[in-house]
Amino acid sequence: MAAASSSDSDGCGVESNEANLKWLDAHYDPMANIHTFSACLALADLHGDGEYKLVVGDLGPGGQQPCLKVLKGPLVITESPLPALPAAAATFLMEQHEPRTPALALASGPCVYVYKNLRPYFKFTLPQLPPNPLEQDLWNQAKETVITTMTTLKKNLADEDAVSCLVLGTENKELLVLDPEAFTILTKMSLPSVPVFLEVSGQFDIEFRLAAACRNGNIYILRRDSKHPKYCIELSAQPVGLIRVHRVLVVGSTQDSLHGFTHKGKKLWTVQMPAAILTMNLLEQHSRGLQAVMAGLANGEVRIYRDKALLNVIHTPDAVTSLCFGRYGREDNTLIMTTRGGGLIIKILKRTAVFAEGGTEVGPPPAQAMKLNVPRKTRLYVDQTLREREAGTAMHRAFQTDLYLLRLRAARAYLQALESSLSPVSATAREPLKLHAVVQGLGPTFKLTLHLQNTSTTRPVLGLLVCFLYNEALYSLPRAFLKVPLLVPGLNYPLETFVESLSNKGISDIIKVLVLREGQSAPLLSAHVNMPGSEGLAAA
Amino acid sequence: MGLLDRLSVLLGLKKKEVHVLCLGLDNSGKTTIINKLKPSNAQSQNILPTIGFSIEKFKSSSLSFTVFDMSGQGRYRNLWEHYYKEGQAIIFVIDSSDRLRMVVAKEELDTLLNHPDIKHRRIPILFFANKMDLRDAVTSVKVSQLLCLENIKDKPWHICASDAIKGEGLQEGVDWLQDLSTATTWKL
Numbered sequence: 001m002a003a004a005s006s007s008d009s010d011g012c013g014v015e016s017n018e019a020n021l022k023w024l025d026a027h028y029d030p031m032a033n034i035h036t037f038s039a040c041l042a043l044a045d046l047h048g049d050g051e052y053k054l055v056v057g058d059l060g061p062g063g064q065q066p067c068l069k070v071l072k073g074p075l076v077i078t079e080s081p082l083p084a085l086p087a088a089a090a091t092f093l094m095e096q097h098e099p100r101t102p103a104l105a106l107a108s109g110p111c112v113y114v115y116k117n118l119r120p121y122f123k124f125t126l127p128q129l130p131p132n133p134l135e136q137d138l139w140n141q142a143k144e145t146v147i148t149t150m151t152t153l154k155k156n157l158a159d160e161d162a163v164s165c166l167v168l169g170t171e172n173k174e175l176l177v178l179d180p181e182a183f184t185i186l187t188k189m190s191l192p193s194v195p196v197f198l199e200v201s202g203q204f205d206i207e208f209r210l211a212a213a214c215r216n217g218n219i220y221i222l223r224r225d226s227k228h229p230k231y232c233i234e235l236s237a238q239p240v241g242l243i244r245v246h247r248v249l250v251v252g253s254t255q256d257s258l259h260g261f262t263h264k265g266k267k268l269w270t271v272q273m274p275a276a277i278l279t280m281n282l283l284e285q286h287s288r289g290l291q292a293v294m295a296g297l298a299n300g301e302v303r304i305y306r307d308k309a310l311l312n313v314i315h316t317p318d319a320v321t322s323l324c325f326g327r328y329g330r331e332d333n334t335l336i337m338t339t340r341g342g343g344l345i346i347k348i349l350k351r352t353a354v355f356a357e358g359g360t361e362v363g364p365p366p367a368q369a370m371k372l373n374v375p376r377k378t379r380l381y382v383d384q385t386l387r388e389r390e391a392g393t394a395m396h397r398a399f400q401t402d403l404y405l406l407r408l409r410a411a412r413a414y415l416q417a418l419e420s421s422l423s424p425v426s427a428t429a430r431e432p433l434k435l436h437a438v439v440q441g442l443g444p445t446f447k448l449t450l451h452l453q454n455t456s457t458t459r460p461v462l463g464l465l466v467c468f469l470y471n472e473a474l475y476s477l478p479r480a481f482l483k484v485p486l487l488v489p490g491l492n493y494p495l496e497t498f499v500e501s502l503s504n505k506g507i508s509d510i511i512k513v514l515v516l517r518e519g520q521s522a523p524l525l526s527a528h529v530n531m532p533g534s535e536g537l538a539a540a
Numbered sequence: 541m542g543l544l545d546r547l548s549v550l551l552g553l554k555k556k557e558v559h560v561l562c563l564g565l566d567n568s569g570k571t572t573i574i575n576k577l578k579p580s581n582a583q584s585q586n587i588l589p590t591i592g593f594s595i596e597k598f599k600s601s602s603l604s605f606t607v608f609d610m611s612g613q614g615r616y617r618n619l620w621e622h623y624y625k626e627g628q629a630i631i632f633v634i635d636s637s638d639r640l641r642m643v644v645a646k647e648e649l650d651t652l653l654n655h656p657d658i659k660h661r662r663i664p665i666l667f668f669a670n671k672m673d674l675r676d677a678v679t680s681v682k683v684s685q686l687l688c689l690e691n692i693k694d695k696p697w698h699i700c701a702s703d704a705i706k707g708e709g710l711q712e713g714v715d716w717l718q719d720l721s722t723a724t725t726w727k728l
């Protein structure tokens with residue numbers, strides 16, 4: 001059944017059978033005649049009737065007839081022409097009192113048009129710039145700038161439905177914050193370049209952070225009291241989108257990649273896209289606490305990422321140039337996309353859908369859901385729990401003390417081993433050697449093989465001796481002393497000797513192997529060989 | 541005499557309580573419909589759309605109704621599915637003017653029909669293509685197409701267009717349930 005209707009099937013790993021069952025196809029109109037980008041889309045309950053509408057700042061075909069459109073479900077319900085191309089659309093609450101219907105702001109040219117109940121309410125115009133004295137003669141009139149980007153910033157409450165200020169970015173490299181009711185300029189900040197994407201978090205009156213992706217390929221981060229950028233992220237390409245996901249700034253660049261940055265500008269990750277990124281937006285699934293980034297690509301894919309993990313791929317019949325996700329109509333998780341050819345696609349996330357990374361389920365493994373046959377709590381268990389609850393601090397301290405003592409003892413033993421060259425690996429940098437011993441045979445005659453290795457990378461080792469220390473009443477060796485040949489770096493040198501067990505009573509002992517440098521009495525390293533008991537009888 | 545009373549008189553012959561589940565997406569008009577079915581003196585005046593998960597239950601002689609919204613993201617899902625077992629008839633309400641959510645209604649209906657407590661029972665389903673008075677509303681034929689009702693082969697079903705506010709179309713639906721019961725297709 002899914003095959004015929006769903007378009008997000010086939011292909012790569014994330015698109016398992018599950019994934020193509022994530023979205024319901026609610027509407028597709030290839031001829032909707034909507035030409036826009038993500039910044040010009042906004043969803044809001046504009047009439048306060050619980051039916052969320054879609055606001056579109058439409059460029060018109062070929063950017064010729066800009067207009068403001070409001071859609072209800074699949075239909076355009078109002079359409080009004082705009083004097084200039086739209087730059088951004090936003091919805092926000094202007095005041096505290098009821099009814100709490102959001103106002104709509106549309107930035108276009110040097111103006112922000114504010115609508116309430118879809119009726120024109122206020123027109124804010126950027127202040128005119130003081131003329132340049134050199135140009136005075138030429139211009140003899142004030143210069144005008146335009147708005148390039150716009151977003152909203154909560155005034156003083158963090159609530160979902162708090163009153164918000166409009167934040168504008170302008171062509172003359174400034175950021176303005178407007179009062180939500182009076183539309184006066186509350187603050188002005190300047191940037192080294194023209195801002196094109198804004199991300200704001202926090203509250204204007206308390207503390208906020210503002211990230212502005214600019215035309216010079218840099219992202220500037222400002223704080224409440226900074227008139228100038230505090231941090232700067234230098235992309236090696238132009239930004240094509242900027243989205244804040246929890247505490248991470250996700251930037252899309254013209255190098256077909258997404259980058260994650262901290263709020264201080266530290267790069268966290270990069271993921272490569274299969275095609276150019278045309279547009280980006282945030283996907284927020286409130287019911288599951290999920291925030292992810294959606295990217296519309298030139299190859300007709302919409303990819304959804306949580307950090308660098310790909311969650312889902314949607315294939316669309318035409319490349320998506322604008323998208324937004326949220327409550328639309330009366331359904332919470334609705335994805336609205338418009339395409340290069342002016343089409344409108346509406347998909348609804350299934351209520352049972354869960355996004356998982358790479359097709360594998362995230363969260364607890366299935367074994368975790370299995371019921372264990374846990375025995376009843378015993379008296380002892382209960383007493384123990386009580387004791388742990390009461391004396392938790394003391395127990396933790398006692399444990400820590402013991403742990404430190406253990407570490408101290410281990411360190412001491414290690415030091416002693418190093419000092420007396422008891423270890424099979426030499427500690428001196430000049431004589432990097434490794435020794436291990438193998439005993440073969442059932443007895444009474446054993447073969448003892450020492451494997452000696454020069455672990456330096458370049459220097460050969462010359463003039464080493466091997467000496468065996470053993471109880472002469474129990475063992476006899478043909479020679480207690482060997483000269484070691486030159487050791488070429490890296491090679492393993494097996495040195496063999498026979499060991500005769502003399503005891504008839506099956507007694508076994510340790511044979512100590514010392515590796516010495518000629519003329520020095522302290523061994524370089526040593527090994528204790530635990531001889532096995534003899535299975536055969538001694539000859540004598 | 542309310543519509544419901546007429547229904548219960550007929551069904552009352554069975555001397556057994558009949559549980560009717562009234563389901564559908566939020567805002568489809570369930571509460572409005574059920575209010576119209578209630579005995580006239582019990583009809584409540586102000587109907588607010590049901591938000592979140594709430595169950596309305598009421599009884600009238602031999603019929604008991606359980607009404608709930610199929611809304612939300614699965615958190616409440618098993619809460620309402622819990623009621624499937626006891627249901628002996630289903631009234632499924634669709635907002636015929638909500639084109640966008642028709643796919644969601646279909647998805648919920650499919651999930652309902654595939655539920656183990658519903659799947660293998662010949663439980664009758666009455667569909668109300670509600671809000672037929674609205675300009676954006678599609679016809680009941682179209683609703684039945686969009687929901688692929690012709691695929692329901694193992695359960696008696698019926699769809700009728702309704703305007704719950706005026707009470708139009710509800711009678712037709714109730715009549716169908718009555719006919720069904722007298723024809724003893726209702727296996728109670």
Ligand SMILES: Nc1nc2c(ncn2[C@@H]2O[C@H](COP(=O)(O)OP(=O)(O)O)[C@@H](O)[C@H]2O)c(=O)[nH]1
Nearest residue numbers: 566567568569570571572588589590671703704
């Ligand atoms: N125009 C119209 N509105 C209806 C109809 N039925 C219900 N409504 C309205 O739709 C809204 C939701 O109805 P309600 O019964 O609360 O839906 P529920 O969430 O399914 O219980 C209310 O505002 C009702 O007045 C109808 O047939 N026509």
Ligand SMILES: [Mg+2]
Nearest residue numbers: 570571589590
């Ligand atoms: Mg209700």
